[in-house]
Amino acid sequence: MVPTTNKAILNWVDEQVKLTKPDKVVWITGDEEQLQQLRQEAISTGEITELNQEKLPGCVLHRTAVNDVARVEDRTFICTPTKEEAGPTNNWMDPAEMYAKLNALYDGAMKGRTMYVIPYSMGVIGSPFAKYGIELTDSIYVVLNMVIMTRVSSKIYDELGDSPDFVKGLHAKADLDEKNRYIVHFPQDNTICSVNSGYGGNVLLGKKCFALRIASYLGRKEGWMAEHMLILGIENPEGEVRYLAAAFPSACGKTNLAMLIPPEIYANKGYKVWCVGDDIAWL
Numbered sequence: 001m002v003p004t005t006n007k008a009i010l011n012w013v014d015e016q017v018k019l020t021k022p023d024k025v026v027w028i029t030g031d032e033e034q035l036q037q038l039r040q041e042a043i044s045t046g047e048i049t050e051l052n053q054e055k056l057p058g059c060v061l062h063r064t065a066v067n068d069v070a071r072v073e074d075r076t077f078i079c080t081p082t083k084e085e086a087g088p089t090n091n092w093m094d095p096a097e098m099y100a101k102l103n104a105l106y107d108g109a110m111k112g113r114t115m116y117v118i119p120y121s122m123g124v125i126g127s128p129f130a131k132y133g134i135e136l137t138d139s140i141y142v143v144l145n146m147v148i149m150t151r152v153s154s155k156i157y158d159e160l161g162d163s164p165d166f167v168k169g170l171h172a173k174a175d176l177d178e179k180n181r182y183i184v185h186f187p188q189d190n191t192i193c194s195v196n197s198g199y200g201g202n203v204l205l206g207k208k209c210f211a212l213r214i215a216s217y218l219g220r221k222e223g224w225m226a227e228h229m230l231i232l233g234i235e236n237p238e239g240e241v242r243y244l245a246a247a248f249p250s251a252c253g254k255t256n257l258a259m260l261i262p263p264e265i266y267a268n269k270g271y272k273v274w275c276v277g278d279d280i281a282w283l
Contacts, residue, residue: 003027004157008164009134013117016136016170019103022110027117028143030152035144042140062141064199067178071201071208076183078213085187098184105180105195109172113138120150120206122215125159129282131215132156133167135205142171142203150206166190167214169205173198185209187217211280219282229281230258237270245281254278 004010017025028034039060042048048060078086079095086092093101116137123130135146146152160166171194174180181196192209194202201208215226232244248254258278262271 001027003029003154004160006157006160006162006164008162009157009160009166012168013134013136016106017115019106020110020115020136020138020170020172021108022113022115022138025115025117027154028119028152029154030119030147035147038140038143042144047140048144065176068176068181068197068199068202070199072178072181072183072197075181077185079184079186080188093184095186095189098182098186102182102184102193102195105174105182106170106172106193109174109195110138113173116140116143118143118146118152119154119156120146120152121156121159122150122206122211123282125151125153125155130159131167131210131218132160132165133169133206133210135169135171137171137203138173139171139198139203141198145200145204146206149204167192167210169209170194171203171205172196173203183209185213187214190214207280211282215280215282225283227281227283228279229283230254230278231276231281232258232260233272233274233276235272243276245283 002010013025039048043050043060048062051059051061074091076091077093077098078090079093079098080086081095083092118135118137119132120135121130121132135142137143167190169192174196176198177196182193183197183202184193192205192214194205194209197203212226212228219226227247229245229247232246233241234244235241246254246257255278258275260273262273
């Protein structure tokens with residue numbers, strides 16, 4: 001059952017179905033019953049492996065291909081009308097040229113597979129700060145992790161109504177060909193494309209792709225910022241709450257600080273520390 005009448009969504013999904021040619025399309029609702037069915041399907045096919053449920057209840061293992069174990073900065077592009085708009089540190093290609101390249105790779109890439117339509121929210125659904133996206137993927141791993149990392153729900157269609165204001169994301173594992181692996185952003189089109197990868201950083205399009213790269217463009221237009229920063233909450237024994245935002249270079253312990261547990265001596269005095277976000281902040 002298609003859970004929306006939004007023409008912008010339906011037309012876009014239909015276009016991508018015609019391009020990638022999946023055997024079937026499944027609309028993700030975020031309901032636990034549907035997710036459990038997908039977990040069991042992925043376990044049965046070997047896409048994920050169930051771990052010892054006595055020691056690690058609810059935990060599974062997913063392995064990417066040996067040639068697909070990290071984000072690929074040299075295959076990541078920002079495709080804006082002019083090279084200057086992409087900034088001095090990003091790879092750039094003319095949007096028309098890149099779309100032609102990607103469409104050739106996407107053509108029939110989901111034959112024999114299922115396309116999953118994932119509606120997700122960056123932020124609390126219904127909040128004035130929330131931004132909505134829809135990712136199309138042929139990976140159950142992507143579905144299950146987007147549910148963990150974002151708010152996946154059919155309620156997003158209600159929030160959108162007839163609006164075309166959502167970030168479009170298309171991911172296809174294709175052949176996992178590292179020579180034809182691309183992670184591409186079209187800021188003016190609110191579009192993200194990922195092909196020939198199954199690695200989280202390249203295919204969970206709500207994270208670096210949307211929350212940092214596309215959001216940087218949206219923030220510039222709307223008067224806010226998307227920054228590579230952690231946010232940490234701290235409460236003292238008197239109940240005063242403060243938040244710390246910190247920008248660290250890679251491999252400097254940003255996530256470790258975000259996951260800080262107060263030393264016992266301070267915890268006993270009533271200090272509390274919690275992670276709001278370990279990677280990207282919208283300010």
